[in-house]
Amino acid sequence: MKILITGANGQLGSEIKRIASAYPRHQFFFTDVDELDITQYSQVADYLEKNQIETLINCAAYTAVDKAEEEEKKAEVINGKAPGVLAQALKERGGKLIHVSTDYVFNGKTYHPYKEGDTPNPETAYGRTKLAGEKNIREQNPDAFIVRTAWLYSEYGKNFVKTMIRLGNEKNEIGVIYDQVGSPTYALNLAEAVLTLADIKTRGTSIYHYADEGVCSWYDMAVEIMRYKQFDCKVNALETHQYPTPARRPPYSVLNKSKIKNILANDIPHWRTSLLKCLENL
Numbered sequence: 001m002k003i004l005i006t007g008a009n010g011q012l013g014s015e016i017k018r019i020a021s022a023y024p025r026h027q028f029f030f031t032d033v034d035e036l037d038i039t040q041y042s043q044v045a046d047y048l049e050k051n052q053i054e055t056l057i058n059c060a061a062y063t064a065v066d067k068a069e070e071e072e073k074k075a076e077v078i079n080g081k082a083p084g085v086l087a088q089a090l091k092e093r094g095g096k097l098i099h100v101s102t103d104y105v106f107n108g109k110t111y112h113p114y115k116e117g118d119t120p121n122p123e124t125a126y127g128r129t130k131l132a133g134e135k136n137i138r139e140q141n142p143d144a145f146i147v148r149t150a151w152l153y154s155e156y157g158k159n160f161v162k163t164m165i166r167l168g169n170e171k172n173e174i175g176v177i178y179d180q181v182g183s184p185t186y187a188l189n190l191a192e193a194v195l196t197l198a199d200i201k202t203r204g205t206s207i208y209h210y211a212d213e214g215v216c217s218w219y220d221m222a223v224e225i226m227r228y229k230q231f232d233c234k235v236n237a238l239e240t241h242q243y244p245t246p247a248r249r250p251p252y253s254v255l256n257k258s259k260i261k262n263i264l265a266n267d268i269p270h271w272r273t274s275l276l277k278c279l280e281n282l
């Protein structure tokens with residue numbers, strides 16, 4: 001199968017690149033904004049036609065959650081409008097779309113793991129723009145999987161794990177929020193999950209939730225990183241109001257994954273096992 005990866009220089013795209021050789025039956029095309037801007041319909045349609053793309057995995061996004069509060073229009077073009085562009089181009093050609101969305105489409109105030117059918121109610125600009133992207137895909141109803149994920153990290157790009165390693169090297173004491181919980185997700189595991197979906201035939205658009213197994217707070221994750229790296233850095237547990245940020249993140253950002261578990265070949269790894277694997281690779 002000919003598979004196009006957009007936004008391929010980001011965390012998820014880089015992980016797909018890393019494991020692509022384990023899928024020799026597929027031919028991969030990796031692009032990022034310099035080569036293929038997902039907001040531009042004609043660029044996308046031409047690329048699909050020229051390379052006879054059968055499946056497009058969209059890893060491109062505007063992911064600066066706090067900055068999006070002041071740049072919502074810019075985020076909306078990439079996260080909201082562009083997925084509709086991809087859906088339209090693929091529908092016209094007859095290809096499949098795998099699009100990645102976020103737990104932040106929920107406000108995280110109902111304290112139960114969110115199912116795919118729960119009503120989204122984002123409270124951040126980033127969450128609103130990602131929800132707009134989902135709606136724009138669903139309006140076109142191409143053959144598509146929308147995969148909502150959470151708290152991504154990897155060896156690539158900017159993420160919480162790399163920030164903690166930097167702070168562990170620089171400081172003796174830091175404060176990290178303990179009253180926001182979620183499921184840290186190694187982008188490598190998500191990459192494997194989306195490549196499983198690439199092999200599954202589908203009609204119309206459906207949503208799946210994928211995150212690594214288990215739940216923790218940012219504080220728990222930071223403690224685990226400092227312990228594994230043997231940093232002499234004390235981690236203090238903070239309440240959200242003690243570390244104000246422009247975007248108000250969901251306090252309970254946990255996804256129910258029973259739907260995707262029915263189609264994945266392997267069990268979903270626990271976040272701690274995955275985190276240690278990433279730390280070993282770093």
Ligand SMILES: NC(=O)c1ccc[n+]([C@@H]2O[C@H](COP(=O)([O-])OP(=O)(O)OC[C@H]3O[C@@H](n4cnc5c(N)ncnc54)[C@H](OP(=O)(O)O)[C@@H]3O)[C@@H](O)[C@H]2O)c1
Pocket residue numbers: 006007008009010011012013032033034036037038039058059060061062063078100101102103130149150151152153157158187
């Ligand atoms: N990171 C998380 O914690 C998290 C959590 C939940 C869901 N997600 C979702 O998971 C997906 C993958 O996230 P990620 O962390 O891998 O993202 P990322 O590291 O920020 O990578 C996104 C990539 O898309 C590129 N891009 C931006 N605008 C583009 C455009 N118009 N056309 C083509 N490429 C463009 C970016 O380039 P520049 O760097 O040059 O802008 C970057 O290389 C995204 O859909 C994200 O919303 C992420």
